[in-house]
Amino acid sequence: MLAYRDALRAHQQLLNRLNVYPVPDGDTGTNMALTLEAVVRELDKLNGTATMHDVCRAVAHGSLMGARGNSGVILSQLLRGLTEQLGGGLDAGPDVVAGALVTAGELARKAVVRPVAGTILTVARAAGEGALAGSRSGAPLVGTVEQARLAAGRALAETPTLLEALARAGVVDAGGAGYVLLFDSILSVLDGRPVQPPAEVPAAALDAGARVEGTDPAASAGTGAAASAGGAGLPGAGAGGPGDAVDLRYEVMYLLDAPDDAIDAFKEVWSGIGDSIVVVGGDGVWNCHVHTNDIGAAVEAAIDIGRPHQIRVTDLAEQVQEERWVRDAAREPEVPSPPPPTSVVAVVAGDGIGRIFRSLGVHHLVTGGQSMNPSTEQLLAAVEATGSRQVVVLPNNENVEPVAAQVDGLTDRAVRVVPTGSIVEGFAALLAYDPDAGADENAAAMTASAARVLPGAVTRAVRDADTPAGPVREGDWLGLVRGKVVAVAGSPDGAALQLLESALAPEHELVTVIEGEGSTPAATRRITEWLHEERSGVEAEVHHGAQPLYAYLLGIE
Numbered sequence: 001m002l003a004y005r006d007a008l009r010a011h012q013q014l015l016n017r018l019n020v021y022p023v024p025d026g027d028t029g030t031n032m033a034l035t036l037e038a039v040v041r042e043l044d045k046l047n048g049t050a051t052m053h054d055v056c057r058a059v060a061h062g063s064l065m066g067a068r069g070n071s072g073v074i075l076s077q078l079l080r081g082l083t084e085q086l087g088g089g090l091d092a093g094p095d096v097v098a099g100a101l102v103t104a105g106e107l108a109r110k111a112v113v114r115p116v117a118g119t120i121l122t123v124a125r126a127a128g129e130g131a132l133a134g135s136r137s138g139a140p141l142v143g144t145v146e147q148a149r150l151a152a153g154r155a156l157a158e159t160p161t162l163l164e165a166l167a168r169a170g171v172v173d174a175g176g177a178g179y180v181l182l183f184d185s186i187l188s189v190l191d192g193r194p195v196q197p198p199a200e201v202p203a204a205a206l207d208a209g210a211r212v213e214g215t216d217p218a219a220s221a222g223t224g225a226a227a228s229a230g231g232a233g234l235p236g237a238g239a240g241g242p243g244d245a246v247d248l249r250y251e252v253m254y255l256l257d258a259p260d261d262a263i264d265a266f267k268e269v270w271s272g273i274g275d276s277i278v279v280v281g282g283d284g285v286w287n288c289h290v291h292t293n294d295i296g297a298a299v300e301a302a303i304d305i306g307r308p309h310q311i312r313v314t315d316l317a318e319q320v321q322e323e324r325w326v327r328d329a330a331r332e333p334e335v336p337s338p339p340p341p342t343s344v345v346a347v348v349a350g351d352g353i354g355r356i357f358r359s360l361g362v363h364h365l366v367t368g369g370q371s372m373n374p375s376t377e378q379l380l381a382a383v384e385a386t387g388s389r390q391v392v393v394l395p396n397n398e399n400v401e402p403v404a405a406q407v408d409g410l411t412d413r414a415v416r417v418v419p420t421g422s423i424v425e426g427f428a429a430l431l432a433y434d435p436d437a438g439a440d441e442n443a444a445a446m447t448a449s450a451a452r453v454l455p456g457a458v459t460r461a462v463r464d465a466d467t468p469a470g471p472v473r474e475g476d477w478l479g480l481v482r483g484k485v486v487a488v489a490g491s492p493d494g495a496a497l498q499l500l501e502s503a504l505a506p507e508h509e510l511v512t513v514i515e516g517e518g519s520t521p522a523a524t525r526r527i528t529e530w531l532h533e534e535r536s537g538v539e540a541e542v543h544h545g546a547q548p549l550y551a552y553l554l555g556i557e
Contacts (some may be wrong), residue, residue, distance in 0.1 A: 001036065001039050001040060001043060001060060001353075001446070002040060003185040003186075003189050003195070004181065004182050004185040004186075004365045005033065005036035005037060005040050006027065006185075006195075006329075007181045007184060007185050007195045007271075008032050008033040008036055008178060008181060008369045009033050009180060010195070010197060010198060011029060011154070011177075011178070011198040012029035012032075012033045013029060013198070014029065014198040015029030015174050015177055016028060016029040016030060016174070017030050017175055017177050018172060018174035019071075019174040020165055020166065020169040020171055020172070020174075020438045021116075021118075021119070021163060021165040021166060021173065021174075022070060022116075022275070022276045022291065023251075023254060023276075024169075026027050027069055028069070028174035028175055028178060029174065029178065030069075031067075031071050031072035032067070032071050032072055032075055032175070032178045032538045033208060034068045034223075035063055035065065035066055035067045035068055035072035035075050035076055035343070035453065036073060036075075036088070037060045038063060038065060038067070038080070039058070039059050039062035039063050039066065040062070041062060041066070042058040042059070042061055042062030042065075042066075043055065043058050043059070043062065045058070046488055047263020048056055049256040050178060052086065052087060052089075052092070052312050053087045053088075053089065054497060055087075055348045056083035056084075056086050056089060057083070057086030058084075059079055059082075059083050060080045060083045060084070060087075061081065063075065063076035063079045063263070064076050064080065064238065064280065064281050064285065064287050064516050065255065065285075065287070066288050066437075067280070067504075068253075069253070069289070069456055070175075070249070070251075070276050070289055070291075071120065071174065071175040071178065072252075072277060072285055073111075073120070073280055073289045073441075074108050074111065074112065074120055074175065074278055074280075074284055075112045075120070075175070075178070075179070075393075076200065076280055076287060077104075077107050077108045077126065077239075077278075077280040078104045078105070078107070078108045078124055078179065079104070080102065080104075080107060080280065080282075081103040081104030081105070081106065081108065082100045082103075082104045082108040083100075083102065084100075084107075085099050085103050086098030086105060092141070092524070093141060094131075094134065094135035094139060094140060094141050094143070094144040097133040097135070097141060097144055097145065097414050098121065098128070098131035098132045098133060098134065098136075098144055098148075100131075100216045101124075101127050101128040101131045101148055102128035102129070102131070102132055103126040103128075104124060104128065104476060105121070105124035105127065105128040106128075106467065107307070107556065108120070108121055108124055109121050109124075109125070111278050111279060111280045112277070112278050113270070113271055114271075114275065114277065116163065117162040117163065118158075118159040118160070118161075118162030118163030118166060118173060119159070119163065119173050119175060119176065120173060120175030120176045120178070120179050121180050122158075122159060122162065122173075122176065123152050123155045123156050123159070123173065123175075123176035123180065124152075124176075124179060124304050125155075126151045126152055126154065126155030126156075127148040127149075127151055127152040127155075127179070127183065128148070129151055130147040130148045130150060130151025130152065131144050131145065131147055131148035131151075133379065134146070134147030134148065134149060140192050141190065142191050145187055145190065146187065147182060148183055148186065149175060149180070149183035149330070152179065152183060153179045153180055153466040154174070156172050156173065156176045156177060157172065159172050159173040159176055167394070170348050178198035181195070184196070196517060198549045200491075200501075206408050206557060212525055219526040231384075233263050233363050241327070247293040248274055248275055248276075248292055248293055248316070248317055249315065249523070250275075250291070250292055250293065250298075250313055250314065250315060250316060251290075251291055251312075251313070251314040252274075252288075252289075252290050252291075252292055252295055252298040252299070252311070252312075252313050252318050253287070253288065253312045253313075253314075254288055254299070254308040254309060254310055254311040254312065255285065255286070255287055255288075255308070255309050255310045255312070256281075256285075256286040256287075256288050256302050256305075256306055256307070256308050256309075257284060257285060257286075257306045257307045257308075257346065258284065258286060258302070258305045258306025259284060259306070260282060260283070260284065260308070260312055261304070262305040262306070263279060263286060263305075263447050263471060264324055265305070265425075266279070266288075266301055266304075266305055266371055267279055269297075269304075270288075270290050270292075270298065271298050271300040271403065272299060273290075273292050273293075273297045273298060273301075273486055274290040274291050274292030274293075274294075274298065275287070275290070275291050275292075276289065276290065277290045277291075278290075279492060282354030288308075291316065292550050293321050295313055295521075297306055299311060304424055304530065310516065311520070312517075312520070313520035313521060313522070315521050329509055331452045338387075338411070338438065339386055339387035339388040340363075340364070340388055341388060341389065341390060341434035341435065341436055341437070341438065342388055342390040342391065342434075342436075342437060342438060342439050342442050343363040343386035343387070343388035343390075343392070343435070344361060344362045344363055344364075344391070344392050344393075344394060344430070344433060345362070345363065345364045345365075345366060345379065345382045345383055345386065345391055345392070345393045345394070345396065345397060346362045346365055346366070346368045346369075346393075346426055347365075347368040347379075347393075347395050347396050347400050347404075348365050348366070348368070348369065348395040348396065348398065348422075348423070349368065349410070349547045349548055349549075350377075352513065352514075352515075352543065352544045352545040352546040352547075353423055353545040353546070353547055356427065356543055356545070357426070357427075357430070359482045360427065360430040360431075360433070361430060361435065362394075363386050363388075363429070364382040364383075364385055364386055365380050365382075366379055368397070368400055373397070373399050373400050373403060374400065374403065375403065376403050376406045376410070379393065379403065379404055379407050380407050380410050380411060382480065383407055383411060383413060383415055384411060384413065385398065387481075388413070389413055389414065389415045390415075390416075390438055390439035390442075391413055391414070391415050391416075391439065391447065392415075392416050392417075392418055392433070392439055392442050392443055393407065393415060393416070393418070394418055394420045394426040394430075394446075395418075395419070395420060395421075396420045396421075396423050396425070396426040397421065397422070398421040398483070401419055404417045405417050414438075414439045415439070416439045416440060416442070416443035417443075418443055418446045418450060419447065419448050419450075420450050421455065421482070421483075422455035422457070422553065422555075423455075423545070423547070423553050424455045424456075424512055424514070424553055424555030425450040425455055425555075426450070427555065428449050428452060428453040428555065428557070429446035429447070429449050430446070430447040430540075431449050431452040432446045432448065432449035433445075433446055446551050452557060453555045453556065453557050454481065454482075454508075454525075454555070454556040455478065455481070455482060455554070455555060455556075456480060456481050456499050456500075456503060456552075456553070456554035456555075457479075457550050457551070457552065457553050457554065458477060458478065458479055458480070458499065458518075458550060458552040458553075458554070459476055459477070459478055459480065459549055459551065460475065460476070460478070460493045460498050460518065460551070461473065461474055461475060461476045461477075461478055462474060462535065467485040467488065468485060468486070469486055469487055470484070470488050471488075471490050472488050476489070477489050477490065477491055477492050477494060477495035477551070478495055479495040479496060479498050479499030479502075480499075481499060481502075481503050486498070486499055486503065487499045487502065491542065492519060492520075492523050492549045492551035492552060493522075493523035493526045493527050495521075495525070496513075496551075496552050496554065497526070497527065497530050498525050499517065499554065500527075500530070500531070500535075500554070500556075501534075503556055504538065506536055508535075508538055508556050508557065509537065509538060509539050509541050509557060510538065510540075510541065510555075510556075510557045511531060511539070511541070511542065511554060511555070511556055511557075512541045512543070512554065512555035513527060513528070513540060513542045513543070513552060513553075513554060514543050514544075514545040514547070514552065514553040514555075515542065515544050515545060515546075515551075515552065516544075516545050516546060516547035516548065516549070516550045516551055516552065516553065517544070517546070517547065517548075517549065517550070518551030519549050519551045519553065521551055523551075524542060527540070527552075528542065
């Protein structure tokens, strides 16, 4: 599982580029990787006396609770099928592994209300059949997994012939490509074979329908599938999709506590309001995924039979548009230009936030934030990559500031750190950025500009606590102003409204709302409507940041 997590992370962006079905929103690699991150977190809880049964239970539970998106939910069911067989106390020999792979494919297919040929389901079924043929021929464990890998690779190569959307875009199925990486990971552990690094997406392949002629399937899918397919060339990583319009606008996901015997009727209700329906789980706990235009009905169906929680709603139309922006940017030829006298390096978390920073003039981005602080080495590399003799660094988090402060002494460039403790302060700082001015002049102006913003955030409590805003229970939504709890509520918009009510003063004119993990279109609408009704003199500006941990980042100016 650790090797598979690492392989998915390494291939994440390439899998995202392959993602055109069911919606070309560019998140398959991210969702599969996040699902495995949840598995690894569950495995980390085990101690040295854990049995195979304990490990399998952790994999099944972690993947169920942490599954993201259509591909992540299907992957969790595949892992559940594997662990049901492997956790039964039998030695994991060729026959048991082959049976587990067959079961995994069957369970995944049953979880999807309307299975479609040419997807990860096709690849999973082929993998099980290949493993079964290998074990029946007397192949050892490595040979059985190898046969599963070969069969999966061949099936992946054929996905464009089974699904028109893939053929039109010139890609193999992204979820299937991600599943093939599981077998590469198993073989790397069993036999020491290296997992091949992802190939770069050729620029020509970013045009819808473009093909990478003469390359092997492994290069274009990032999985090494060519050997499996007999060396036949495969379509490359294209950019197109099934259509210009997203017919079903919202992706609704939640965990559902409900009796197993109520799930079939629940699926029937969902069948009438949406598509891309995947419901996985059992023993009273389910992970549910649907694309729909009726968010209310999708949630009400769960309330009728049980308790939905950790509800996530994604605006697919917006996500598809953002993915197009990314692809369009990748098509733009890079025109070499001399670096400005002073460049800016910013620490960001979330693709949407990164795009906003780039639009404001940032030259290099470093991934990081509250839970994943970048190293001094990473910041130093970004500073030197700017090519400028003077550089301003925006840490955008108080935890990152001390690390950023070390960079100036490690390079011959003049590096100044603007003490931005939040993303919204970083945005404000850039309003005063002048690329032709020196680092000292920029740092002074940008610091003053950042100080004019009152930063707020909405996040979820991970433990019980007592705060100045009252008692907090795990799962409550918290409103923070400069890191201090000022609001406690049962919903992200409830926390945001309490925060705004306590923080807004008569002189304030603008609230910037940055949507992240846990936000919903409905919650955002309640925030903007409240501002319009209760603070009519305050303008609201909404951006999609896609940041983890924080449902909303708020900037009050």
